[in-house]
Amino acid sequence: MDKRQGIRDTKPKNGRLRVLEQRFPWLFVIVRHRQARVGLAIISVLILMALFAPVIAPGDPTEYHGVTNTPPSKEHILGTDPLGRDEFRLMVWGARVTLLVGFGTAALAMVIATVVGVVAGYFRGIVDDILMLITNLFLIIPGLVLLIVLSAYLHPGTGTVILALAFTGWAFHARIIRAMTLSLREKDFVAAAVVAGESSFSIIFRQILPNMVNLIVGGFIGTTIYGIGASTALAFLGLTKMTEISWGTNLFYAQNGNALLLGAWWAFVPSGFCVALAALALTWINFGMDEITNPRLRAERELRKALGRKFMQRVRATPVRFRER
Amino acid sequence: MDDRSTPLIDIRNLYVEYLTNRGPVRAVENVSFAVKSGEVFGLAGESACGKSTIAHAILRVLRPPAVITGGRILYKGVDVLGLERTSPEEYRNKVLGGVTRKGIGSSAELIERYRWAEVSMVFQSAMNSLNPVVKIVHQITDVLMRHLDIDRAEARRRAEELMEIVNIDKRRLEAYPHQLSGGMRQRIVIAIALALRPSLMIMDEPTTALDVVVQKDILQQIDQLKREYGFSILFITHDLSLMVEFSDRIAIMYAGEIVELAPANEILNNPLHPYTKGLLASFPSITGERVKMSGIPGAPPNLLNPPAGCRFRERCAEWTGVDIPRSPQLQEVIPDHFAACECKYGRADHA
Amino acid sequence: GEGTTTTSGPTTSATPTSAPVTTGSTETSSTVPAQSDIILNVTPAGQSATTFTYNFNPFTTTYLFPTLAGIYEPLMINNRVAGELVPWLATEYKWSDDLLTLTFTLRDGVKWSDGTDFTSADVVYTFDLLKSNPDVAGNGKVAVAEGGFVSSVTAPDPKTVEFHFSKVYTPGFYDIIAQYIVPKHVWENIADPAKDLNLKPVGTGPFTEVVVMQDQVYEVDRNPYYWMPGQPYVKGLRMPAYSGNEAVATMLVNGDVDWSGQFIANIQKAVLDNNPNVHAWWPATSVQFFAVNGTIKPFDDPVVRKAIGLCFDRNKIIQLANQGTSDPADITGLAPAGYKGWKVEDVSSLGVEDWCTYDPAKANAMLDAAGYAKGSDGVRTNKDGTPWKFELPMVNGFTDWLAIAPTLKEELEAIGFQINIVNYDPQQWFGKLFVGDFQMTMFFGLDADTPFGYYRNIMSSQTFKPVGTPTGFGQNFWRVVVPEIEPLLEKFAGTSDSAVQHEVAIEMQKVFAQNAPVIPLFTAGTFYVYSDAKVSGWANAENPFVRPMPIGQNATSEQLIQMTSWKPKE
Amino acid sequence: MPEAQMVGSSLEVRRPLLEVRHLVKRFPVGGLFGKKQLHAVTDVSFTLDRGEVVALVGESGSGKSTTARLIVRLYEPTSGEIIFDGKDILKTEPRKASLSFRGRVQMIFQDPFGSLSPNHSIGFQLERPIRIHKRARGEAAVRAKVYELLETAGLNPPEEMARKYPFELSGGQRQRVAIARALAVEPEIILADEPVSMLDVSIRMGVLNLMHRLKEERGIGFLYITHDLASARYLADRTLVMYAGHVVEAGESVDLMDNPQHPYTQLLLSAVPNPRAGLRTREVQARGEIPSLINPPPGCPFAPRCPRVMPQCRHTMPEVAQVGPDHWLRCHLFPPG
Amino acid sequence: MRFLLRRLQFYIVAFIAALVTVFYLPRLLPGDPATAILAPMGSRLTQAQIDALRKALGLGEEPLWKQFASFVSHLFRGDLGVSYSQFPTPVTDVIATSLKWTLLLGLTSLLLSVVIGHLVGIMGAWRRGGLFDTIVPPVSNFIGAFPAFFLALGVLYFLGLKLHWFPISHAADHSIPPGFTLAYIGSVLRHLAMPMLVSVLVNLQIWIMTMRNSMVVVLAEDYITMAEAKGLTQRRIMFNYAARNAILPSVTGFGIFLGSILGGQVLIEQVFSYPGLGFQLVRAVGARDYPLMGGLFLAITTGILLVNFLLDILYTYIDPRVRRQ
C-alpha cells in the first residue's frame, strides 16, 4: 500500500514572469517544452548561419574550385559538388534564400490570412460569404499543383516564388483566423468595447488581434515549413530562380550532376539535412504552440515529469502516490 | 467516526493534488467522511473547493495531472486506492457478496469492475457526458453488456425499461444526444447511472445547468427512485438551499477541506462554522422581510499556495486573532455535528 | 536469308564523296549474318515522358522514335562526321547542266513493310503532300512550299524522280534528300495527314512493326521486307519511358538501357565506372555560342564582339558545363565533327588574329583603344556615355548554362561590363529571343548541312528580320548582318562543283573570323551512350563511322546507319 | 394604450429616463434560403429611471440578454421604440448609437472571465472609456480617475490593481472591474446582465451590495437581469418576468413574489429551492419543455405547459391587465379592465 | 440534407471558378502562346504552316466569350482540346493514360498512410508520453521533414540500386503484357512498392499528428471520463468513444491534404519515372502546353472537389450533428 515514490514538484514562478507568460505564452512555450526548445535552438543556429554566411563561409559560394565531387577534405570540409563548388559554402549561403523564402512566404501569407480572416469574421454577412468562398477555393485547389501552373506564368525569382507560395498557402490559416475572429467577436469583452464606444478599427486592433497572436505565430511557423518545403520542391523541379544559391537549388544541381550515382553523399546530405532540420525544428516549435491552444496537452507532461513514465498503467486510473507529510 | 452501522463508503484522510507547472494545487486536503447505506450525503461549498475532485477520486477517474497523495477510500471494506493489488477473491467476498456479475479476471481489471457496477456518477457536465456520435441506446447497452452477462436483445430491453423509469419515450433510444433537450439528456445520464443498480450514486451538481422548474422535477424523480431502489447518494452542489432540501447529512467544504459536517437541519438552523454562517448569509430569501445581507468579504485562497493554518482566517468575521499552525481538525462540537474551527471550539485531541 | 556480296550495300555516285561507302557488316564476313532475337532498350533524346502518347506520323512534330530514321527513310544521308553522302533510297543523283533539274535514281528491290514495292510515285506523292497541305511538316517542305525553290516533282519512270528548280540553288539538294518518304498507297487514304496518329505505320525503314504500345513502353520490331539483306540484326527496339536525364543514368547503371541519347553529367564516374558494359562517345558536331544583340550599342562593333570572345576562359567553362567532355571552339564557329572536309584544319591559315583564346588583358586593351572608357566603377561606357549594364538571361532547365552563369558574369565584368543575371523559363526566353528582345545570351549549337546554311543563318541579310518580327529558329536573331557574306553565299548556291564550294566555304570562315557575328564558346557533343552487353557494331571514337545518337523528334537520318550496323557480340 | 402603462409607475408624472416600447427582435436562422426566424424578444415594454433597479427574470433563453443588448445597440431591433431622455434613439441614431448615448447607458456582462480583454491591464481597460468619452484630460487626471474608480468598486490598493491583468484577479474582483469600467463613463443607466451568476456564492452578495450602493449614492438606474428570483427580490424595486420572449408579469418586487398571479410566475416560484419547505412536500405542477422560439405558434407561449390552460390561450396572446397597484400581467385568466 | 445541398452549391461555384481559371489564365497573359510553342519546331516552318497550326490549336480570332462558350460546350462533350506538346493527341487521352497510375499510387499510399497514421496517432495519444509515443511520432516527424524527392532518391539508391529489392523505375515490367494476370499484378505491386513507401513516409506524420492532437482533445472530453467511469474496456473507450470522435477533424483535413499529397506525388513520379498526372503537369508547364495544363488542372481540381463532396457525405454519416443543420 505504501508507495513512497518521490513526486518531483515544480518550483512556483515569480509574479512578473507569470504576467509575461500569460500575455505572451508562445514565448514561454519554448522554454518549457523540450522539443520546442531544441527546435528554437536549431532554427536559431540556421538563421545565424544565414545571417553570418560571409563570416562563417567566406568567399563566393559559386566559385569553381577546379575539382568536382571531391569528398570532404581539409580544403573543403564538406567536399565539392558536381559543379566544383564548395559544399560547405553552398550549405551556409543556401540558408539565406531558403529561409528568406520560408519566412517571406509565411509573412506574406499570414498578412493575407489575417486580413481576410479578420475582415470576414468581423464584418460577416456578404463580405464573409464571398471571402470564405474564395478561401475555400484556395483551400481545395491543390497548392503545389497550382504553384506549378503559376510558375509557368511568372518570371522565376525569389520574389515571385514567395508571391506564389503565399498565394497558395494562406487559405488554411485565413479560415482558422476567421473562426477565431467569429468567436472572439462574440466575446463579451468585444461587446463591452462596443458599448464603451470603441471604433471597429480599434476593436480589431486592440481587442481581436492581440488575442490571436498565438494563432498567427503558429500559422507563421506552419507556413514557413510549407514555404521551405515547397520552394525546395520547386527548385528540384527547376522552377525557381536557378542561378541562386539555396538548399533547393543545391539539391537540384547535386541530382543534376548525378551525385547519387557518384556516391557523392556530401552533395546531397548537407542541404537535405538543413531542409529537414529547419522543418523539424519549426514543427517542434509548433508542438509547443499546440500546448497553448490545448492546455490538456501540458497536463500529462507535468504528471510524467513528476512521477516518471511508470504512472501509466494498463487500465487508466488516477495514480496513487503518497506524499510524506 | 460512526459506530451505528458500517458505512458503505468510508473516505479517510484523502489528499488529492494537481501537479501543474506552477507547483502542486492541493485541491483536497485531509478529507474524511463516510456515506451510509440509503442515505443522501451532501457535499456543499463554493466553486473550486474540491467537491468534484473528491467525487472523481472515488471512481479514480481524475484526469492528469491529478495524483492522489494520501488517504484511503474504503468501499465495503476494500480500498479503492489499492484495487490494483487486491486479490479477486477478496473483492468477490467483500464487495460482490452474493451478486453475480460478469466474471472477474485479474486484479488490474478490478477497477473497471468496481466502476459503475458499484459506484455510478452523474457528472457535473452531464450535458456533455454523452458521446455525441453514438446513439443513446448504445450508450446504455454498452455498460449493461460490459458488466452483466446478457445479450444484445436483453440489454436493449433493459434500456427500454430504464427509459421508462426516467420518463422518456423509449423511441428516443434511437436518437443522438444533440437531438434531445438538456433536461432529457440529464435524465438519460441518470438512467445510465441507474442501469446496474449500484450501491452508491454520485451526483455532481446534476441540475445546475437546468432551469429551476426542470431541476425541481428531476430531483423529485431521483428522490423517488432512491426510495424505490435504496441506493445511497453523494450529492454535490454549491446551492445550500437546494442541498438542505435534498440531503440527510451535509459536509461543508472550504478550500479543499471539510469545515463542517452535520445533519441537514442542524446546518440550516445551527451553523457552527463561520464559513457556513457566511454561506447561509449569501442566499437571500424568496419570502419574508427584505433584510440586508452581507455575504463573505474577500475571496477563497489560492490552492497553489494555501496559507498555513486556518484557510478561512482572512475572511473570517469571528477570527479571534489566534494563529493556529496547522489546519483546524473536525471535532464533534455537539453530537453528530462536527466543525473545524479551533479558534472557537478549541483544539481537538484526536484527528 | 542468304546473303551475297559486299557490294549489295548502297554506293554513291554523288560528287562530294570520294569513295563508295558501305554500311552494315561490310568488312568482316562475306555472308549475311543471321538475324537475332535481341531487343535493344533505347532512350532516344528529347522524348522524356513517363507515359507515352502514341504517334508515328512523320508529318507532325510530336512523333515518337524511330518514326524518322527508323520507320521512314530519306533518299540519301549526309553523314557529317564522316564527311560523306550516303545513298539510301536513292542510289544516285545528278544535276542538269543549268542546275535547274535534279534527278535521283531510286534503289532497286526496296519494298514497303506491307510488301508493296517502293516506286518513284511514292516520292512524288510525298512532296506533293508537303506542297498541298499547309499544316504538314517535313524537311523537304521548304523546297516545295510557297516561296520554295522547287516548282515541280516528276517521275519519268518508276525508278527515277526529277526535281525541277525554279532558280539555281544547289544547297536545296540537302533539303530534298532529308525528306522522309511515305507510301502513297497508304497515305492517300488518310483523311487528314496532319492529324493522323499513324499507329500502324508502313515504311521502308529497318524498324516498322509496332508490336507493343503500353503506357510506359513501346516496341518497334524489324521490317520483314527490309531492303538491306540480313538487316537489321536486332529483332526490335524497345523504348521505356523516362522522366529525365538522371533517370536514364540510373537505368544505364542498372543495365536497363542499351542505347541512349541523353546528356549524363559526370558520365565516367556516374555510369561508366558503375557498369562496364556501358560506353559513351560524344562527337562534337556543333558549337555553343554567346550571342549579343547587334542592334544595341556597343554590340554593333566587331571589336567589342571580339573582345568578348577574348574574355572567356573556355577551358574552365567546359569543365563547369560538361566536365570537360567537349573542346573550345575557334574563330570559324564550326564544329570539327560536324563539318568534316569543310572546316579549315589550321585556323591561323585564315590570317585573322585569334579572338577565341582567353586573354582578358588583350580584350581590355582592344576596348581601351576603341575608345570605350572605363568609369570609376570599372564599367565601360559607350561613346555617348551610356554605361555597359546588361542583362544576361539564364534559362531554367539548361543546366550546363546555369552552371557557367556566374563565370560568364565574372569574366564579362572583368572587361568592363556590368551584368545582371536574370532567370527565365525556357518558353519565356524563346519568346523574347527571336523577336530581338534581349541584350546578350547563350545559344546552343546550330545544325546545318553545310557551311552554306550555317553562315547564312548566322550573318546573312536573308535571314535578318527587324526587331519585333520573329526570326526563324536559330536564324540570326542576334541581328548582326555582314554584307561580305552575301556574294559568297551566292557563289556557293550557284554551283554544283564541290571543289568550288569548298573554296567558298573557307572564304566564309574568314568572313566569320573577321566579323565575329557571334562568339563561339565550345563544341557541343552529340550525347551518345551505348551498351555492348547485347550487340556490337557500335560507332565510337575508334570507329567513328557515323554520328549515332538516337533522336525522336527532329531526328537526323544518320541513326539509320547505326541501326543497320549492329552485329553479334564479340 | 394599456401596454405602455404596464410598466410605467402610475405614481410618476415626469417621463422616465429610459422607456422601451414594443421591442421586437427576430433572428434569422437556417440556411441561405431558409426564412426561419427565431423570435427572441416579442413586444417587450418597460421603463427605467435614474436611481431605480428593475429586475428582469426568467429562465434561460427567455430573451433577457437580447433585450439588454438591443438597448445598448449591440443588436438592431426588428421593431419597437427605445425612448431615452425623450428621444427615440432608434430614429435619431439609426444603425449605431452615438458616443453621447454610450456615455449615458452602459452594460455589465454576465461572464467576468469573458468581459475583460485578457491582453490589457486593468488600468488600460479603465482608461479607454475615460479617454473615448473625455471624462478626464491629461495623463495624471486620467490616472487619478482610474484609481478613484477602482476604489469605488472596492478594489484596493488601486495602484496595484491597475497594473494587474485580468487573469490575476478572482471572479469577484473581475466583476468589480467590469462595474468600474461601466462607471468610467459616468452613466445614468447600467444594464447588468446576470452580473453575479458566474460568481461564487459567497462573493455574490458583495457585488449586489455594490450595485445597491451605486444606486443609492449616485442615483444610477439598473436593469438587473437574473434568473435568480431571490436576488431580484433582494435588489430590485420592480421585477419583470419573461417567458419565451414575452414579459408575462411585472410588478413591485416583493408584491410580485409574495402574490404571483401568472401561472408561470407561480410555477417558477414553486421551483425555487426552499430549505425550510423541503423537497417532498410540494409537487411541481407543470412538465414539458420550453416551446421552440423558431416560428412559434400563435397564442400564449406558456399555454403548452400551463396547468390552467384554456382554449383561447392557444390562439390569442392575452392583453395586459392590471391586478394591483403597479402589478401587471398578461394572462387570459385576468382579462383587461 | 440541407448541409449537403449547401456544400453542393459551393462545389458548383468552385468548379466554375476552376473552369474560368483554366480558360482565361493562359489567354490573359501577354504574348502569344502560339509563337512560344511553335518557336522550337524548327526553322523549316513556314508562315503558312504556323497559321495553319494556330488554327488547329484553336487559337482563333473569335471574341473570348465565344471561345469560352465553345470551350465549355466541348468540355461537356468530354473534349478538352488538343495537347500542344503532344499534338494531335487530345488532352483527354493524355490524361487518361496517367490518371489510373496517379490514382493507384495516390490512393494506395493515402490509404496506407491514413490507416497507419491514425492507428499510431490513436495509440500515441492514448498513452501519451509512453515509450511508443516518445519514439514513433518524433521519428515520423523527422522522416517527414525531408523533402519528398530527397527520400525518394535515398530509397531509390539504397533499396533499388544497391540492394536490388525493387525495380527502380516504371509502373510495371515491360515484358509482361498488361492484364488481370497474377504476373502482371505482381509486377505492378513490386513497382509500386518504392514510390508508395516514400509517399507514405512523407505523409504519415500529417495523419499521426492530426489524429494524435485530435485524440488528445477528445480524451479530455467529459464523455470520455464518463466512459471510463462506466468501466468500459480500454479498447472500447479508445475506438468507440475516443477515436470515433477524434476522426472527425481528420475527415475534413483529408480533403484539404489531398491536394498537397498530389503535389508531393509529382516529385516521386519524377524520381521513379512513375507515370502520373503530376509529371505530366510539370512537363506541360515546361512545354507551355496550355490545353494540357488546363486539362490536368481541371482534372485534379475536379477530382479533389469530388472527393471533398464524398467526404462531406461521409461526414454527415459519421457525425450525426451536422445532419440537422
Ligand SMILES: Nc1ncnc2c1ncn2[C@@H]1O[C@H](COP(=O)(O)OP(=O)(O)OP(=O)(O)O)[C@@H](O)[C@H]1O
Ligand atoms: N486539471 C487541473 N489542474 C489544476 N488544478 C485543477 C485541475 N482541476 C481542478 N483543479 C483545481 O482543483 C480545485 C478543486 O476543483 P474541483 O473541480 O474539485 O472543484 P469543485 O468544488 O467541484 O468546483 P465547482 O463547484 O466549480 O465544480 C480547484 O481549485 C481547481 O482550480
Ligand SMILES: Nc1ncnc2c1ncn2[C@@H]1O[C@H](COP(=O)(O)OP(=O)(O)OP(=O)(O)O)[C@@H](O)[C@H]1O
Ligand atoms: N445572435 C443570435 N442569433 C440567433 N439567435 C440568438 C442570438 N442571440 C440570442 N439568440 C436566441 O435568442 C433567444 C433568447 O436569448 P437570450 O440570450 O436573450 O436569453 P437569456 O434570457 O439571456 O438566456 P440566458 O439566461 O441563458 O442568458 C435564445 O433562444 C437564443 O438562442
Ligand SMILES: [Mg+2]
Ligand atoms: Mg465541480
Ligand SMILES: [Mg+2]
Ligand atoms: Mg443571457
